[in-house]
Amino acid sequence: MAATQAEKAATHGKLTDAGVERLRQRIGVQFNQNRAYHNAEMTWDGSRHFANGYGDDNPLWCDPDYAAKTRWGGLIGSPLFHYTMGEPDAPEQTPEVKAMMRGDPLAGLGSYQAVMDFEWWRPIKVGDRLGRRLALVGIAPKANSAFSGRSLGEIQAFFYRNHRGELTNMRSGTWIRAERSASKDKAKQYELPKPYSPEQLAAIDAAYAAEEIRGANPRYWEDVQPGDEIQTIVRGPLRTSDIVVWHVGWGMQLTPPGAFKVSYKVRAKAPGLFTPNPLNVPDTVQRLHWEKEWANELGIPVSYDYGAIREAVLGNLLTNWMGDDAWLWKLSCEHRKFVYTGDTYWAKGRVKDKAMTDKGAEVRLEIWVENQWGTIVTPGEATVLLPTRDKPVELPRPAEEDIDRLIAHEVERHRYLDTGISLDAPTG
Numbered sequence: 001m002a003a004t005q006a007e008k009a010a011t012h013g014k015l016t017d018a019g020v021e022r023l024r025q026r027i028g029v030q031f032n033q034n035r036a037y038h039n040a041e042m043t044w045d046g047s048r049h050f051a052n053g054y055g056d057d058n059p060l061w062c063d064p065d066y067a068a069k070t071r072w073g074g075l076i077g078s079p080l081f082h083y084t085m086g087e088p089d090a091p092e093q094t095p096e097v098k099a100m101m102r103g104d105p106l107a108g109l110g111s112y113q114a115v116m117d118f119e120w121w122r123p124i125k126v127g128d129r130l131g132r133r134l135a136l137v138g139i140a141p142k143a144n145s146a147f148s149g150r151s152l153g154e155i156q157a158f159f160y161r162n163h164r165g166e167l168t169n170m171r172s173g174t175w176i177r178a179e180r181s182a183s184k185d186k187a188k189q190y191e192l193p194k195p196y197s198p199e200q201l202a203a204i205d206a207a208y209a210a211e212e213i214r215g216a217n218p219r220y221w222e223d224v225q226p227g228d229e230i231q232t233i234v235r236g237p238l239r240t241s242d243i244v245v246w247h248v249g250w251g252m253q254l255t256p257p258g259a260f261k262v263s264y265k266v267r268a269k270a271p272g273l274f275t276p277n278p279l280n281v282p283d284t285v286q287r288l289h290w291e292k293e294w295a296n297e298l299g300i301p302v303s304y305d306y307g308a309i310r311e312a313v314l315g316n317l318l319t320n321w322m323g324d325d326a327w328l329w330k331l332s333c334e335h336r337k338f339v340y341t342g343d344t345y346w347a348k349g350r351v352k353d354k355a356m357t358d359k360g361a362e363v364r365l366e367i368w369v370e371n372q373w374g375t376i377v378t379p380g381e382a383t384v385l386l387p388t389r390d391k392p393v394e395l396p397r398p399a400e401e402d403i404d405r406l407i408a409h410e411v412e413r414h415r416y417l418d419t420g421i422s423l424d425a426p427t428g
Contacts (some may be wrong), residue, residue, distance in 0.1 A: 012322055013108030014068075015179055017148045023154070023344050024134045026298035030404075030412045031101060032088035033134055038251025039084045041078055042128045046249075053249030054312040055235045058213050060324055063128075070324045071392070079315040079328050082155065083308060084131025084251055085124070089161065100371070106152070108161050110298065113307040114153065115174040119294065120366040121398050122168045129163040135407050136300065136416030137172060143242045153180040155417070157410050159403055167398050188284075190301050193342030196237065200372065204344060207234040214323035220267045221361035221386040228351040230321045230365070235313050236344030237372075238357070239303055240290050246309060251416045253308075255284040280347035302340040310335065310345065310369050310378045315365060316344055317347040325387045329396050332381030333367070352381070360385045361397050 006029055039046040046243060048062045055080060059066035067075040093101065117420055124130065140153035184336035210232050236242075251257060255273055256266045267274045267282055274282040278293055288295040294301045311333060339345065349367035357361070369378040384395045400406040 001271070004066050013179060014227075015106065015109060015152060015177065019105045020139065020141075020152065021134070022382070023139055026105075027138065028088040028135055028407065028408060029093075029097060029101060030133050030135050031093070032090045032179070036251075036256045037086045037132075038257070040087065040129060042075075042081070042126050042130075043118050044126065045076055046084065046125075047075055047077050047081060049348075050081050050084055050249035052308055053246040053318060054080075056274070056312070056319075058316075058318045058319060059215065060319075065165070070118050072123060072125070072324075072354070075126050075171060078317065079118070079120060079331070080308065081124055082130060082310045084249070085130040086160060086275075087129065087348070088133075089131030089159075090133035092405065100135060105155075107239075109177040109179060111154075112176045112178065113173060113335055114176045115329075115332070115334050116171060116307060116311055117173070118169065118171045119174060119398070120169045120328060121396055122166055124163070124168060125236065126167075130160050130168065131163075132160050133228070133403070133407075134157055134158055134409070137407070137410045138417045140174070140417040149178050150385075155406070155414055158291075159407060163392060167401065167403060167406065170398070170410075191336070191375060192302060193237070193340055193372070196372075198226070204234050204236070207232060207346075211320065213320050216324055218325045218387055219323045221356075221363065221388045224351055224354055224363055226353050230349035230351075230367070232346060232348045233313070233317050233320060234346055235309075237315075238339065238343055238345070240303070240343055241343060243290050243305070244408070246306070250306075250308065252284075252318075253285045254287065269323050292341075300336075300338065301314065303341070304341065305339040305343075307335045307378075313345050313347050313369060314367050314378070314380055314382070318348055318365070318384060321349075322384050322386065325393060327385040327393045327395060328382065329362075330383040331361040331367075331380060333378050335378050337371075337375065339369075339371060339377055340416065340417065343409075344368050346372070349382075360394055361388050400413075 028269065044064055051058065051061045058078065060070060061075060061078045064075050134303040135157055136154065137157045140155065153174045154177050155172060155174050157170060159167070160169050161167045212231060258266065272283055275285055277283040288298060288300065289306060292302050292303050314331060314333060315328065347369050349365050352364045352366050353362045363384045365382045365384065367380045367382055368376050370376045385396065387393050398406055399409050
């Protein structure tokens with residue numbers, strides 16, 4: 001039964017059992033994301049602009065002449081390039097399902113990216129188009145936190161396949177849905193950026209100068225040992241201009257792209273994506289990533305980055321280390337703290353262990369991003385397939401080659417996370 005306007009007003013911005021139950025009914029339902037994709041087709045320009053947006057100049061995604069001489073026979077997209085693509089790929093919904101999927105069951109709650117898991121099976125090559133479909137694959141009630149009070153983990157999965165119908169990759173993310181009033185009212189200590197000393201800036205420049213891309217020099221499985229350190233890379237200090245360049249390659253993602261008249265047409269259809277700025281002019285809610293005043297309204301002291309930037313930087317760390325002949329199969333990371341404008345990303349890692357499995361010569365790595373204070377803001381782990389001296393890497397396959405079966409597999413995999421506990425019950 002649809003909620004009345006009065007009921008909607010009373011529960012707007014509140015995490016309730018009724019809202020959770022409405023959300024739970026959507027688990028496994030396939031749908032299309034109502035956002036314009038940034039790149040309809042993989043191109044040299046699109047690949048280069050995206051990689052450069054997070055400071056990556058690896059010729060495998062930026063130089064066609066170089067890439068033509070690799071095992072891939074041409075440019076391929078860097079690991080996170082799929083973020084920029086994705087034509088609607090979900091099947092048509094029945095009127096009943098459309099009605100059930102209308103609106104946000106947790107309307108008014110904040111949405112903060114917390115965890116992202118990736119799995120890659122095929123490269124994205126020049127000329128490829130990608131279809132994308134989504135499904136809510138799980139929900140996970142969370143304990144109260146110092147930042148947000150009551151919250152819920154909403155696990156969305158994104159499934160990509162190319163124009164030949166081949167599955168290329170999957171990412172599943174957990175977004176913390178939290179009551180905004182709680183996040184705004186909670187007192188919290190923040191590590192805020194401070195002016196950099198000449199010595200700090202010199203250390204950053206030295207790391208940039210020392211950065212190496214393994215490239216055409218294969219890293220063989222036999223030569224890797226547990227405990228081996230990955231060469232650290234640095235990205236930052238983060239400036240507002242870096243966010244602008246990031247958007248050039250990444251697109252807008254949340255707010256459909258376009259300025260002035262195009263922006264007006266978007267606002268006419270989706271006014272909730274815009275709020276008044278200090279001049280009372282409607283502006284995208286996404287501006288908390290570059291506008292301090294709007295971030296302050298949401299209880300955050302300074303504008304901050306996107307989790308996807310850190311994910312791309314971690315991918316950059318790994319692909320620099322592993323070389324052209326290897327394959328980044330899995331990456332998982334947790335965004336535990338904010339990275340503010342003015343902070344610096346130091347991406348680091350080490351080899352945890354290695355094993356010969358039915359997938360090939362696996363190397364499992366511990367990776368992380370820490371800020372200039374030495375605080376780990378995004379820990380993670382990854383699995384890389386390396387060539388051996390007598391065998392090249394074979395690309396891994398998804399758990400299911402059929403996209404519908406794959407989505408069902410992911411729902412089953414996340415099912416145990418939903419404890420069904422009551423969020424409205426007294427907590428004592």
